[in-house]
Amino acid sequence: MxxxxxxxxxxxxxxxxxxxxxxxxxxxxxxxxxxxxxxxxxxxxxxxxxxxxxxxxxxxxxxxxxxxxxxxxxxxxxxxxxxxxxxxxxxxxxxxxxxxxxxxxxxxxxxxxxxxxxxxxxxxxxxxxxxxxxxxxxxxxxxxxxxxxxxxxxxxxxxxxxxxGEARLDDEALASLHEAERLVDRPALIEDGLRFSVDLAREGIVGWRAKPHSGAVDMRRVAAHEAAEFWEPLHARRDHLILDPGAFYILVSREAVHIPPGYAAEMAPYLAMVGEFRVHYAGFFDPGFGHGTPARGVLEVRCHEAPFVLEHGQVVGRLVYERMAERPSRLYGAGLGSNYQGQGLKLSKHFA
Missing domain, CATH: 2.70.40.10 (Deoxyuridine triphosphatase (dUTPase))
Incomplete structure (x- = not known):
């Protein structure tokens, strides 16, 4: 096998x-x-x-x-x-x-x-x-x-x-895959996985911060909640954002990400030494994500003990790619009703 x-x-x-x-x-x-x-x-x-x-x-x-x-x-x-x-x-x-x-x-x-x-x-x-x-x-x-x-x-x-067995691609194999399949739409930063950065230079809203005293989100209901009741929209100032301790943010990667059909990926936490924050809760990227349709990685960010200045283009995480044992018979977004194919900055499916 x-x-x-x-x-x-x-x-x-x-x-x-x-x-x-x-x-x-x-x-x-x-x-x-x-x-x-x-x-x-x-x-x-x-x-x-x-x-x-x-x-x-x-x-x-x-x-x-x-x-x-x-x-x-x-x-x-x-x-x-x-x-x-x-x-x-x-x-x-x-x-x-x-x-x-x-x-x-x-x-x-x-x-x-x-x-x-x-x-x-x-x-x-x-x-x-x-x-x-x-x-x-x-x-x-x-x-x-x-x-x-x-x-x-x-x-x-x-x-x-x-x-x-062993599925993870080392950096040499990952670089070769990028040459063949173009995994991101920018120069690839490869070191212990494919690094990605945060986009804080978008027009309009660059992210969302969770409001501290909201009601309950009914996870059984799709597109049933008003975002404004739960989230505060954010606009970057001079291409940076100051993260508040204990606050939770939804941001987006600067890179469009591509997972070819014969591979899967997982978002891994970045080194703590780069700042007082954590990126990554949901980590699996399925084969076919961004395949033929550019899709950015949504970043779930929580700030730790001290306020922290997050800069546009700052590296905040990495994708670890793995080989599939064989190509899946179904791909992400291909008739599966996938909620986030072709996504940009996007809240969960529960919000209208």
Whole structure:
């Protein structure tokens, strides 16, 4: 078998053979993306005192008994309050073979709401990492940071990507791929991945800052909320923006990004030494993103302890490219109803 990230047709096969299991309702075709699988929330949420990992030799269920404050059904809709930590079992479980591992990440719409989600496993010592051969349930930790949210059982907030062997491209291979496929529309800055910068010289609005005292975002509803009730539009001053400590921003990359059909990518956090901020919540870029239609990377930015001046063109993150085990039979944006193909600066799909 070929090493690389598994495409949608291989994920379909894993479902059929029982490597990916559904605890309740069967997995639907709509959950399978070109290089990942959407993971659905289960029927009950548990409010916990603090974030935790199961740890070696421990199950999530056992540790939950130590930290749970209360639990409640979410099947008819429920509010998760800003600043609280919740744990929800996922409807999917795994029985991975020894040569298959997985990573998880928030979906784009989840990250753009400043909704921190991290998948944990039994015996786990890392968030969002599933080791080769793992057999057991999956849980997702949810922490709303900027807005309270309304969720429902069956809603997908995160996704999982499967890989066999070594898939990541080194810088030499990445440079060759850029020569052949043109991965960005500007000179490529390649060092431990493809670096990208922030655009603060746009006409009009250059970004959005989350308002601190908004209502709840109903994640079951698309294009149903007025942006002005939740977001403050931003205009750069002299091509820079001063980030406020604790504030959350939606910005956009200066580069248009291209993920060729035979590859996938993940947005990785940039070095902390470049500034007092973090870029990246939702990190998966599917094969076909920006393919034939220029699309920019939306940046989810949170400032840390001190105010920080972010300059136009400043490098803020990097894309790590990986080989697909084979070309996906379906590509991002190709008849899949993808919400962000051809995007520029764009809020999550929940806003009109």
């Amino acid at each position: 070929t090493d690389g990230v598994l495409p949608c047709q291989s994920i379909d096969a894993l479902i059929v053979e029982g490597t990916i299991l559904a605890k309740g309702a069967p997995i639907t075709d709509g959950q399978v993306q070109p290089a990942s699988l959407d993971l659905r929330l289960g029927q009950r949420a548990h409010r916990v005192r603090a974030s935790f990992l199961a740890g070696e030799g421990r199950s999530v269920a056992d540790r939950l008994a130590e930290f749970e404050m209360h639990s409640f059904a979410i099947g008819n809709g429920a509010v998760l309050e800003r600043g609280c930590v919740y744990l929800v079992p996922l409807e999917e479980a795994l029985a991975l073979p020894p040569d298959l591992s997985a990573t998880c990440n928030a979906k784009s719409s989840t990250g753009r709401l400043d909704l921190l989600t991290r998948v944990i496993t039994d015996d786990g010592s890392e968030f969002d990492r599933v080791p080769p051969g793992y057999r057991g349930p999956l849980w997702v930790e949810i922490c709303p940071r900027s807005f309270s949210v309304v969720i429902d059982a069956g809603l997908a907030l995160c996704q999982i990507r499967f890989r066999r």
